Amino acid sequence: MIMKLGLLLIISFLCLTAKASSPPDEYMVKPNCRYRCGNVTIPFPFGIGDSCYLNVWYSVNCSINISSGAEKPFLNHTKLNLELLNVSLEHRTVEVNSPIASYDQRQEGSNTSRPSIDLDKSPFLFSRLDNMFVVLGCGQAKLMDHENVWADCTSICNHSYPAQGRNGLNFCQTPIPSTDSYYLNNYRVSFTRDCEGNNYSNSTTHAFLLARHWFSHIFTKPEDITSVKYAPLSLLWKTKSGDNASSDCNRIAYYNPMMGFYVHYSCSCPLRHEGNPYLHKGCDHVVKECTNCRGTCDYRYKFDDPSYRKYHIEYSCITKDRLRPIILGVSISGGSLLLLLGSIGLYKVVKKKKEIRLKRQFFKRNGGLLLEQQISSGEVAIEKTKIFTSKELEKATDNFNLNRILGQGGQGTVYKGMLTDGRIVAVKKSMIVEESQIGRFINEIVILSQINHRNIVGLLGCCLETEVPSLVYEYISNGTLFQLIHSQDTDFPFSWEMRLQIAIEVAGALAYLHSTCSIPIYHRDIKSTNILLDDKYKAKVSDFGASRSISIDQTHLTTLVQGTFGYLDPEYFQSSQFTEKSDVYSFGVVLVELLTGQKPICSTRPQEEKSLATHFILSVQESRLFDILDARVVKEGGKDEIMTIAYLAYRCLNLNGRKRPTMKEVTMELEHIRVSPPPFKVEQNFEENACIEMEITGPLDSTSSFKRSCLNYSKTSSSDKQPLLFNTL
Known part of the structure; x- marks a missing residue:
């Protein structure tokens, strides 16, 4: 619309414009x-x-x-x-026919010829702006004023080009440099013989000044000069004082x-x-377009040739009636343009305010107020945690490109990213959008802000201003322990030493959480998929979304049961009371994974042994332990060393949480085994009733149920007189 109005305005203006007519x-x-x-x-x-x-x-x-x-x-x-x-x-110019200077190439040396025009003491001057210096024929010619050379042109004889048309062959032309305050009133032409002139004994060189606008049609062949003998020349005139x-x-x-x-x-x-400005009152004649103009008599300069600085003035009468469509067009165009610009500006302002308001809503819904409360209470070490903007994380993850996904779980999706400072990070984009569960997300920030341990993944910051919140961790490059155990690469053997080292590092991290932190922390979701491995295969415990911190005088947490099948403490499931020994049970399952190389839940095993914990306990009680161990463990580990660690795992999986060792004790025993493997002296006679709880339904939730069956064994255990409870699928 705006372009159409602008075009109408231009057309209207051109229609009103006309060149001034000549006076009588x-x-x-x-x-x-x-x-x-x-x-x-x-x-x-x-x-x-x-x-x-x-x-x-x-x-x-x-x-x-x-x-x-x-x-x-x-x-x-x-x-x-x-x-x-x-x-x-x-333009205050006259054009006259001027004589042409000629030079016979048969003469020796150079020849100087003066034109017959002498403007000395006259009001006329040679116009250096309106004329060109032209040479036809062979050789060189110079345009000179006294000793000053104002133009120099050289042409070469070539009979293949008998007609004018190529500069340098039989023809040459050049402009004359000009200034605003210096003009020529005399000139002379100096000729120089062509170096090949002796081959063209009949050739003649012609040189002259020629008015520019005559240049294209006055001469077509050099030989025409001999018949014409004159060339149009432009002169300026200046009236003098007096x-x-x-x-x-x-x-x-x-x-x-x-x-x-x-x-x-x-x-x-x-x-x-x-009119004529040289006559008295010679300019009293008003131009025709302005004579009876009742509106505005407008004018503009129209250049005939911009390079010569020559122009004339065109006039047009714009009356009120004829001005109205122009004013209307300009007004509508301007108004539409202002309206468009205003609308765009208003849209941007509204959009920006909407984005700010939406980010505030997301910040509040994603637990921003809760996090601020935790910060004000001193529970969060805010100096260690950066609040990232959504734009920073979008740029770091290439707008959360699917190719950047490192892993997915029940809590969210983890993307690989790179910050502006070059650090590689892991961005966990939460799937939690319900306000009732957002506390789990903020809880992870609170927990990790208090932790500083080499075997626990570090939290770098969070973003709360998007629809789903995000956490930013240090990037751990070698995946999870679950992947290393169950997707072993033949080119990279998972040795016994590595298994023992990872077990010690995970146990140390949990012992730090339980007993070294200023406020004890229960992880509540220990499993091999939550244990990451760095580039040197050092363990890093991650995913603290379900973790809880407790006061020193507390012994347990009473919560809704949550966790992962195969790792969940049966005692916690029955009582809903989570203790530090519940983390010990989950670690015992991880330790059995390291020993056996088997998954925590396996549907191919018998119904009562689908749970790895149950399968392991039954194998120990039936003296079948070495039948279920990983071949590399049996090959590389010492028998006493293996039996000691197996018995430690057996104790961690005890039904009675009070009989399980603490994580600090587990860590000390593993460290002792690595330094000096003890001989295994535990009596392996188990005479007790092993009661096994088997899961009936699918994922653990409020509708999950278990059934209890007890198996009788003729062997007795000298180490534990209590029944064992195992979790099987």
Whole structure:
């Protein structure tokens, strides 16, 4: 719409524009004087007849050509006697036929020829702006003023190009450098013989000044010069002091090497007037477009040729009636443009405010207020945790590109990213969007902000201003322990030493959480998928979304049962009371995974042994332990060492949590085994009732149920008289 209105405005303006018409003849000459000779107009200061010209230099003789019978005007001064071709008051120039300088190449050396035009002491000057220096034929020619060379042109003889058309072959042209205050009133042409001139004994070189606008059609062949002998030349004229200049003439100073500075008058009619500025009251004629204009008489400069700086003025009358559509078009266009810009600006402002308001809503819903409360209470070490913006995380993860996914779980999706400082990070984008469960997310921030341990993944920051919150962790490069155990690469053997080292590191991390932290922390979701491995295969415990911190005098947490099948403490399931020994049970399952290389739940085993914990306990009680161990463990580990660790795992899986060792004790025993493996002295006789709870339904939730069956064994255990409870699928 705006473009259409703009186009209408331009068309309307062009339709109102017209070139000014010429004034009548009586405004151009003195009274009773001729205005034309043949096809040439003769305006004052030039004139035909006595008292019709300004002075003798402007006297024009109108004579009849004997051969053609047509009238031709000549400048009448004896020093000039040049045929007058055109007079331009607007540009203050005249065009005359000037003689052409020629040079015979058969002569030796150089030859200098002066044109017959001598402008010295005349009001005329050679226009360096309106003329070109042209050389036709062979050789070099220079345009000189005294000792100054103003133009230099060289052409080469070539009979393959008999006609003009290629600069440098039989023809050469060049402009004359010009300044605003220096003009030529004399020039001479200096010729130099072509170095190959002896091969063209009949060739002749011609050089002359030629008016630019005649250049394209006056000469077509070099040999035409011999018949024409003249070329159109443009001259400037300047009225001097004492020439009775009219009130429409202005004083201008010019410089000439021979004359020095001198004053000329530049004459032109004022705007909206036309006529002859050299006559008294010669500019009283108002241009036709402005004569009866009742509105605004507008004007503009129209360049005939911008490179020559020549122009004329075009006028147009814009009346109120004709101005109305233009004003209307401009108003509508401007109004529409302002409305469009205003709408865009308003849209951006509203959008930005909406984004800010939405981010605040997300911040509040994602636990921002809860986090602020934790910070104010001193529970969160905020100096260690950065609050990232959504744009920072989008840039780091390439807008959460699917190719950046490291893993997915019940709590969210983890993406690999790179921050602006070059650090590689893992961005956990939470799937939790319900406000009732957002405390789990904030809890992970609170827990991790208090932890500083080499075997626990570090929290770098969080983002709460998006629909789903995100956590930013240090990037751990070698995946999870679950992947290492159950997707073993034959090119990278999972050795016994590595298994023992990882078990010690995980146990140490849990012991730190339970007994070293200022406030004890229960992880509540220990499993092999939550144990990450760095580039040196050092263990890093992760995923603290379900973790809880307790006061020192507390012994347990009473919560809704939650956890992962195969790792969940049966005692916790029955009582809903989570203790530090519940984490010990889960670690015992991880320890059995390291020993056996089997998954915590396996549907191919018998119904009562689908749980790895149950399968392990039954194998120990039936003296089948080495039948279920990983082949590499049996091959690389010492028997006593293996039996000691197996018995430690057996104790961790005890049904009675009070009989399980603490994580600190587990860590000390594992460290002792690594330093000096003890001989295994535990009696392996188990005479007790092993009661097994088997899960009936699917994922653990409020509808899950278990059934209890007890198996009788003839063997007794000297180490434990309590029944064992195992979790099987």
